[in-house]
Amino acid sequence: MFEQVVLAQSNSLYIGDMLFYILAFVVLMLVIKKFAWKPIVKMMQDREKKVASDIDDAERSRKEANQLAQKRQVELQNSRQEAVGIIKDAKQDGETRRTQIVETAQNDAQVLKETAQKDAQQARQDALKGAQNDLANLSVDIASKIIGKELNAVDHKALIDSYIEGLGKNES
Amino acid sequence: MGGEPAYTFKLFGLMFDWTNVISVSVVCIIIFLVIFGLSRKVQMKPKGGQNILEWMIDFTNGIVRGQMPASKARQYNFFAFVLFIFIIVSNELGLILQVGWNGHELVRSPTADPIITLTLSLTVMTVAHFAGVAERGAKGYFKAFVSPMAILLPINLFEEVGNFLTLGLRLFGNIFAGELLLKLLAELAFSHGALTVIVALPLEIIWQGFSIFIGAIQAYVFVTLSSLYISRKITEE
Numbered sequence: 001m002f003e004q005v006v007l008a009q010s011n012s013l014y015i016g017d018m019l020f021y022i023l024a025f026v027v028l029m030l031v032i033k034k035f036a037w038k039p040i041v042k043m044m045q046d047r048e049k050k051v052a053s054d055i056d057d058a059e060r061s062r063k064e065a066n067q068l069a070q071k072r073q074v075e076l077q078n079s080r081q082e083a084v085g086i087i088k089d090a091k092q093d094g095e096t097r098r099t100q101i102v103e104t105a106q107n108d109a110q111v112l113k114e115t116a117q118k119d120a121q122q123a124r125q126d127a128l129k130g131a132q133n134d135l136a137n138l139s140v141d142i143a144s145k146i147i148g149k150e151l152n153a154v155d156h157k158a159l160i161d162s163y164i165e166g167l168g169k170n171e172s
Numbered sequence: 173m174g175g176e177p178a179y180t181f182k183l184f185g186l187m188f189d190w191t192n193v194i195s196v197s198v199v200c201i202i203i204f205l206v207i208f209g210l211s212r213k214v215q216m217k218p219k220g221g222q223n224i225l226e227w228m229i230d231f232t233n234g235i236v237r238g239q240m241p242a243s244k245a246r247q248y249n250f251f252a253f254v255l256f257i258f259i260i261v262s263n264e265l266g267l268i269l270q271v272g273w274n275g276h277e278l279v280r281s282p283t284a285d286p287i288i289t290l291t292l293s294l295t296v297m298t299v300a301h302f303a304g305v306a307e308r309g310a311k312g313y314f315k316a317f318v319s320p321m322a323i324l325l326p327i328n329l330f331e332e333v334g335n336f337l338t339l340g341l342r343l344f345g346n347i348f349a350g351e352l353l354l355k356l357l358a359e360l361a362f363s364h365g366a367l368t369v370i371v372a373l374p375l376e377i378i379w380q381g382f383s384i385f386i387g388a389i390q391a392y393v394f395v396t397l398s399s400l401y402i403s404r405k406i407t408e409e
Contacts, residue, residue, distance in 0.1 A: 036225065039211060
């Protein structure tokens with residue numbers, strides 16, 4: 001059947017068919033190459049490159065992110081330490097200020113107290129002196145009235161002064 | 173097929189067969205339209221047709237890569253791709269479309285004709301031998317025929333002829349047998365009215381499905397063996 005179908009019928013080999021077939025094949029190759037193969041393969045290669053570069057990029061940015069995170073960690077640590085330092089300083093400052101203020105206040109109070117004491121002392125002494133004088137004069141008056149004799153006021157005063165001085169010493 | 177005379181014409185003193193010429197033209201037009209349609213709007217993020225085309229290219233690239241070192245596979249990718257798509261469309265054409273007119277067949281699988289399959293295998297062998305000389309030089313090319321021993325020269329030569337014949341005739345035999353059986357089943361279907369149609373129709377459908385499978389397998393085998401033969405010529409053994 002094979003012979004009958006293909007060769008025997010025309011008693012000649014279809015050389016023309018072979019040529020036509022090869023020609024068709026070559027033309028098809030050229031056309032496919034121009035319209036489909038080149039753009040598709042180029043795009044596939046481009047995509048390959050892009051994927052590779054994308055992977056590289058991702059790797060790089062991952063590294064960068066890691067570095068940034070580390071840096072941030074360190075900086076956070078630093079700022080925390082700084083904050084602790086600042087708080088400590090402020091506390092110390094406050095402490096010293098407090099002690100200073102308290103000291104000043106104490107000093108002021110001391111000075112005030114002393115002044116007040118001095119004032120009081122002065123006033124007491126003044127009052128005492130006034131009373132002394134009055135008492136002296138009074139006693140002189142009384143004495144002069146009693147004994148009718150003009151006592152030398154100055155001598156008398158000295159006498160009383162000495163007496164009162166003795167009193168003050170005993171008091172304190 | 174059967175007994176009718178081949179429908180031929182003569183041009184420039186060469187014999188042409190209308191069936192083959194028309195079938196091959198139809199195959200070429202179908203392939204061009206499909207590939208052209210699939211390769212429009214090529215973009216970085218593939219969509220639809222581009223995906224299909226890239227899948228086919230990856231498939232044939234894989235066949236070639238499986239047979240030869242990657243550095244050499246690149247330049248045969250395109251040849252393998254066109255060869256594969258050409259053979260597979262040729263194989264399936266006759267299952268879908270068989271046109272007869274005035275007692276002559278006009279369209280069927282071109283690969284059901286030994287002239288055409290042998291033309292294909294001759295093309296492959298030419299590419300293989302040409303690549304062998306180009307890749308290894310004339311000396312290396314001829315040395316391959318007398319290796320490992322000079323006495324094996326006749327066997328090596330015989331092997332080349334055998335490769336050429338088996339490559340073409342295997343494809344022809346598979347496709348021709350498939351189509352012949354399809355035709356016999358069709359004849360059976362219309363031989364005795366409705367009863368034979370009912371019997372023959374499922375058989376025809378089953379055989380068509382099987383032939384589609386065989387057509388794809390044979391295209392794969394043809395391209396695989398082609399890359400193997402090319403690879404054997406261009407690499408040192």
